[in-house]
Amino acid sequence: MSAQPSPAITPASDPTLKKPLLRVEKLVKHFPAGGGLFARNVVHAVDGVDLAIAPGETLGLVGESGCGKSTLGRVIVRLQPATSGQIFFKDTDLTRVRGEKLRRLRQQIQMIFQDPYASLNPRMTVGDIVAEPLRNFGVARGRKAEQRVQEVMRVVGLNPNFVNRYPHEFSGGQRQRIGIARALVLNPTFIVADEPVSALDVSIQAQIVNLMEDLQAKFNLTFLFIAHDLSVVRHISDRIAVMYLGKIVEIGPSGSIRDKPLHPYTKVLQSSVPVPDPDLEAVRKPILLKGEIPSPVNPPSACRFHTRCPIAQPICSEVEPPLEMKENGRFAACHFAGQL
């Protein structure tokens, strides 16, 4: 049932995706460790990532703290420069374009942040916050900008009469709606959402998740949805990428990963998440990992998961397994994929 693995195919050239909107190739982001101009060590935050996202789909990016998922999102929207590698958005390499061309592309790429309080300027009114991208990109001003702001506020479920209020007058869920309105105001095609619901109460999370699904259907949006919570990622994503210590270890359709994770880390992650059903919980056996997550300053050799992997063999510390296609549209970086 498994297709012939071909080393040439990467998730960036996934043959199951037609005309990707975004393609990331060999993306690397290193930070100097310990600070200082002459710091010798580097944090390998993102260390050679390949992926592609098809128009209109949601790719979920999941991993635990420090795995590099947020950094990857920020580099893709160019909030931070890449150390090396390429990011193609509709065939234009975002790491190379400058000036006017970059500005035009940037209008189509927006970001939603985790903490809707920290990401909204407390001294600006909601109307000004949502209108700011319109002014920055010279798209609209005056009456026209006002109309657009009110329209977007309605779309995200905010009362347009609240334009003159300040962020602190809103609840967490409403603030997240403001952040979404700001991301939508320029009519983008691609949105990176970094933990958009993890700061919210459970009952409010569902409101925002439903809103994002509605908006996607209405405006044909493409999402990169970054979160640590596999349940939320599973629900909203068509495909899922699992990250560990700066690398994607598995990527594929959400349903087939649920039914049969190929990478041991995916399996561990999945087994660790409790479900709201006492009967299933009584029989669930989480696979417990030994040790702690290694430092991204000095990641383990070859397969980075080998120090904690329940099925590691000597080869795992000697030869790095490539992220190769194991089945149609399913990639895993493991010498013993599917064996845990």
Next chain:
Amino acid sequence: MTAVDGISFEIDRGEIVGIVGESGSGKTMTALSLLRLIPEPGRITGGRILYGEKDIAQMTDEEIREFRGNEVAMIFQDPMTSLNPVLRVGFQVEEAMAAHARFTRQQSRDRVLPMLQRVRIPAAKERVRDYPHQFSGGMRQRAMIAMGVSNEPSLLIADEPTTALDVTVQASIIELLRDLSRELRASVILITHNMALVASLCNRVIVMYAGRIVEEGPTRAIFKNPQHPYTWSLLRSMPRVDEVEKERLISIKGLPPDLGRMPPGCKFHPRCKFKVDRCLTEEPPLGEVDPGQLARCWVLMKNIQNPEAEAQR
């Protein structure tokens, strides 16, 4: 302002009870009041808290100190703010024992390493002399648990003990709590917003909303047959990792009420999709709906024909 209003519940020896609710529901205040740790200017204005035969609300300062140290232990969400950053972890565990009369200084010292091993801190012998910042989040939480259980308490209160931790670490901390409660024959109160954790660990569930208990019962009954619309909706508002058919999440419109501006009648009625006229004016009592299961609702979910369709309206 009333944060917690008329809460009554009992916990048996060895039982693991979950108190679930969202921010502001009063779940943490309820737990803090059990230890008389409510922050100023808050106070307990009525009611009794019986531990065996003793009323905690009436204890002298000396008695409550002994009670906190010897009978009850509390574990908080963020272990970094509960540990002293300038003292070695081993010393802090020793202090937790020496502060109370049960063990002598020498006994306390001798028990440190076994305690750290008992909470499964790897290479405990080498790590006794580490400072908290040298520990990972999960290990700090283990150290906190070691301090908590070092006096062999009969009640362990864990307030969002895994919320700040990664899910693989959470799994091992939950296993540890389960094993310790069995070994110590201690009761556990797990305070959490995470219904799935409750399903995993607890025998009984108390659901809180707006400072009240809205539903209470055996875990299985609450998950299979919730009767309060809030419990019912909460269970359907969270996505599941084992989800097969993608279904739209049931969202609960609006927000929990402001404690200073409570609505009349049932406190959940402004957000409830199943309300009837009576809910707007008259607060329902916490009544028995099944043996051992209580719900504070005039309607009850068993009386709704097609709740899913109605909730998505």
